[in-house]
Amino acid sequence: MTAAASICLLRTSAIGDVTHVVPLVRTLQRAWPHASLTWIIGKLERRLVDDLPGVEFVTFDKTAGWAGMRAVHAALRGRRFDALLQMQVAMRSNLLSLGIKADRRVGYDHARSKDLHGLVINERIPARSGEHVLDAIGSFSEPLGTRQTQVRWDIPIPEEACAWAAEQLPGDVPTLLVSPTSSHALRNWRPERYAAVMNHAAARGWRVALVGGPSSGERAMADAVLAHCQRKPLDLTGKDTLKRLLAVLSRAQLLLTPDSGPMHMANAVGTKVLGLHAASNPERSGPYSDRRWCVNKYDEAARRFLGKPASEIPWGSKIEKPGVMDLIGVDETIERYEAAAQDMRLF
Template sequence: MSAPASICLLRTSAIGDVTHVAPLVHTLQRAWPQTELTWIVGKLERKLVGDLPGVEFITFDKAAGWAGMQEVHKALKGRRFDALLHMQVALRSNLLSLGIKAERRVGYDRARSKDLHSLVINERIPARTGEHVLQAIGSFCEPLGLKQTDVRWDIPIPEEAHAWAARQWPDEKPVLLVSPTSSHGLRNWRPERYAAVMDHAATRGWRVVLIGGPSSAERSMADAILAHCQHAPLDLTGKDTLKKLMAMFCRAQLLLTPDSGPMHMANTVGLKVLGLHAASNPARSGPYSDRQWCVDKYDDAARKYLGKPASEIPWGTKIEKPGVMDLIKIDDVVERLEAAF
């Protein structure tokens, strides 16, 4: 098909998911460099991807509720796109999409549609199962006649962020970063188990750096971990920004984290990720490029909590049950840590 004059991308959240949109942006730009791209993105998420070149960003402040939607609709007043790529099925996003005028409205296949998604689209991506989230998002260009064959992120990191990261620790030791908190509380591991693994890394001569955002939940988790540590790590919890975090990922050798936004951010710069998976399937939502360092107890969780193996439950099922992360033992993580070392 001929190049569309304009495309609107709708994916407002979350941090990990918006990293998966970056390769799609590059795919569209390589194929159709003259096509105008407009991305409606969340307020926090824009701080990570909002400087991708050649893209117009419109911020959706979800905390503002209906007023936030009206601001987006106001910014789009009088505009019409050749295509809308509607990559989020939440009810809020489906309502938000009603203010986006587009001839072609590409959304998810029926199996992945929910919350009235089918009512606000007129085309669908191919119906597939067994895909990583990044692959599903990448397939949004297929109804337009393209295929995402090359996955490239190239999320800009400012020089001042690199300079800040360089000031945080000397570079003679290998660095283990620990980002312990997911926005989904039931994906979090126990603080004393993090501490045990961090102490092990410290005795092996690694510098251990504890990281996280400024929220009270992340501060509480960090404090609980520090209370159990025999070897005090460098605590940078609440001291970075998303860009500074990306810069730290460029300087470290390994990241220990549950299924979370930082996992996917780290993957975009090629950092090894020791992901902790029991509540979620790493094949679907783990670090896209390399999952060999992850601990995968998802099948064990499916058998314990759902009574059947992971192969017999619907793709994408989350097993966010109290205690599910306890299936991951300290020795499981130390084994992967040693393999990564």
């Protein structure tokens, strides 16, 4: 199949999914090094990846509503792409794509389409079930005539961010980072349970640090966790940028977090992740490279809240029900921490 000389990628959010697009960018660049790549991306998410070499970025400000869409369309006025990779099925993204001119408009298979997605595309990726989100995004290369056979991130981290991270986490002390807040509140664990694991790690001689964004919700969660900590951890909540967080993650040995953007950022820089999964399926949306250290209560949640095993519900179903994360206990989370530490030979 003839290579596309100009490719537009549409994936505006969220942070985790944006990290999943980066390997696709690398795949396309490897297959067609002279192709021009234009990525339509969210305003916040752009801060994580806007220094990727060889990629033009067009910012979509979703908070601006129709004006945000018009701004994207104005930025692309007079241009036509060989291919549009429409990697987001939400209605807003489908509407946004209508103003992008492309000969080939590649979208999801029928099972993963929604919100009139099929009306804005003319080709589909292969229909597969049981895929991780990253693999599904990677399969957007296949209609163009190549395959994603390796996964590589190499998201640039500026020297300033590395220097800042080194100031916060100096030396080579084994470090547990805790990012306690997901953008979906029902995926969050109880503050006292985070603190119990943090107290255990501190007693084992590890350095412990809280990380999180500047929102009031993340600040409130951090304060609630701190109130239960016997040994006060380093509190970096609201102090970093996305690039600084990448740098901090790269200096840590382990991240404790629910299903969240930092989970996938940590995975992208090679840091082990102790993911907490009950509301979401780690096989679909957990840390891509290594899920051995996750606590997986997804099947138990499906049986408890939906009355059937996970194998009998649609792939990717969210079980965001009040109390679902209470299925994850402190002892089993500490067991996964201990197992990860032993694997890294840090005890």
